[in-house]
Amino acid sequence: MSIIEKAVNKATPPGAVGADIGPGAGSGPADGGSLIEKAFDKEQAVSDQRHEPVPAPEPEAAESAPARQQSISLARLKRVGMITPADERSQMAEEFRLIKRPLLANAFGQGGAPIDKGNMIMVTSALPGEGKTFCAINLAISIAMEMDRTVLLVDADVAKPRIPDYLGLEVEKGLLDVLRDDHLTLADVLIRTDVEKLTILPAGRTYRRATELLASEAMDSLISEISQRYPDRLVIFDSPPLLSTTESSVLATHMGQIVMVVEAERTPQEALKEALAQIESCEVVGMLLNKATPLPGANYYGYYYGGYGS
Ligand SMILES: Nc1ncnc2c1ncn2[C@@H]1O[C@H](COP(=O)(O)OP(=O)(O)O)[C@@H](O)[C@H]1O
Numbered sequence: 001m002s003i004i005e006k007a008v009n010k011a012t013p014p015g016a017v018g019a020d021i022g023p024g025a026g027s028g029p030a031d032g033g034s035l036i037e038k039a040f041d042k043e044q045a046v047s048d049q050r051h052e053p054v055p056a057p058e059p060e061a062a063e064s065a066p067a068r069q070q071s072i073s074l075a076r077l078k079r080v081g082m083i084t085p086a087d088e089r090s091q092m093a094e095e096f097r098l099i100k101r102p103l104l105a106n107a108f109g110q111g112g113a114p115i116d117k118g119n120m121i122m123v124t125s126a127l128p129g130e131g132k133t134f135c136a137i138n139l140a141i142s143i144a145m146e147m148d149r150t151v152l153l154v155d156a157d158v159a160k161p162r163i164p165d166y167l168g169l170e171v172e173k174g175l176l177d178v179l180r181d182d183h184l185t186l187a188d189v190l191i192r193t194d195v196e197k198l199t200i201l202p203a204g205r206t207y208r209r210a211t212e213l214l215a216s217e218a219m220d221s222l223i224s225e226i227s228q229r230y231p232d233r234l235v236i237f238d239s240p241p242l243l244s245t246t247e248s249s250v251l252a253t254h255m256g257q258i259v260m261v262v263e264a265e266r267t268p269q270e271a272l273k274e275a276l277a278q279i280e281s282c283e284v285v286g287m288l289l290n291k292a293t294p295l296p297g298a299n300y301y302g303y304y305y306g307g308y309g310s
């Protein structure tokens with residue numbers, strides 16, 4: 001048994017997730033970050049919208065209606081290997097279908113009792129660059145696209161928020177602003193997107209003590225508010241690396257489920273062990289082996305090993 005499996009056996013009850021996903025389905029290089037930074041200008045984004053129409057979102061209840069709506073750059077998503085609504089049969093889409101099933105079952109009790117706060121899911125990893133943001137976005141899009149579930153994607157990596165870059169969103173205020181300013185509410189900063197059922201809570205304007213705010217009482221009550229106000233919504237938190245800062249382990253105490261991203265052939269076993277030790281407060285921890293390359297001749301989906309653990 002590998003050290004990963006041992007660690008998971010310790011940390012994971014039945015029904016937890018476990019899956020491998022490979023590099024971006026041939027549609028983008030593994031260092032897509034530079035692509036994201038360099039990629040399209042606004043004109044391109046406008047042209048994407050023109051050529052790739054998406055259905056108009058349904059109106060939400062007034063109480064939770066975000067103030068703004070923006071278009072996600074679908075061409076940009078495709079370029080870095082992400083799932084897009086037009087790509088429902090892609091390899092990446094298939095992989096995330098497998099990953100989301102146990103998460104949804106745990107959250108909403110399909111085929112068993114729902115777990116406590118199961119709709120609050122943090123995507124994290126030991127180190128930077130292992131694919132947390134990539135996987136959090138793919139998971140969110142995958143669920144919003146196919147399931148009858150509304151997804152709130154929270155950019156909780158306040159020191160290095162990357163979700164707006166990936167999605168091509170222009171962001172002003174967000175989580176940090178709500179935490180600092182009593183006059184702002186969640187609804188003031190949420191961004192609706194043209195992927196129906198997907199709403200984004202951006203990190204907001206960063207500042208010197210930004211990371212401390214994530215571990216503050218204000219954050220505690222904001223998370224409780226989110227969890228109570230949207231019990232039927234899946235809330236996915238993109239987070240900072242566990243071994244660089246302490247915020248992720250504090251965030252973990254509020255989560256019902258954690259997806260631990262492990263980068264194939266790169267995440268050191270010791271780092272993973274240390275990272276798992278920091279999220280012991282959460283009972284349901286699943287592993288997602290990211291950027292895995294299939295063996296020659298192997299059926300790609302043979303790589304999936306779901307529900308390991310006890
Ligand atoms: N499965 C994948 N296929 C292709 N590229 C990926 C994959 N996962 C991550 N990447 C790329 O790896 C880089 C780091 O990913 P990112 O999600 O930003 O890491 P983190 O959030 O853990 O710091 C980005 O350029 C991203 O596009």
Ligand SMILES: [Mg+2]
Nearest residue numbers: 132133157162
């Ligand atoms: Mg990230």
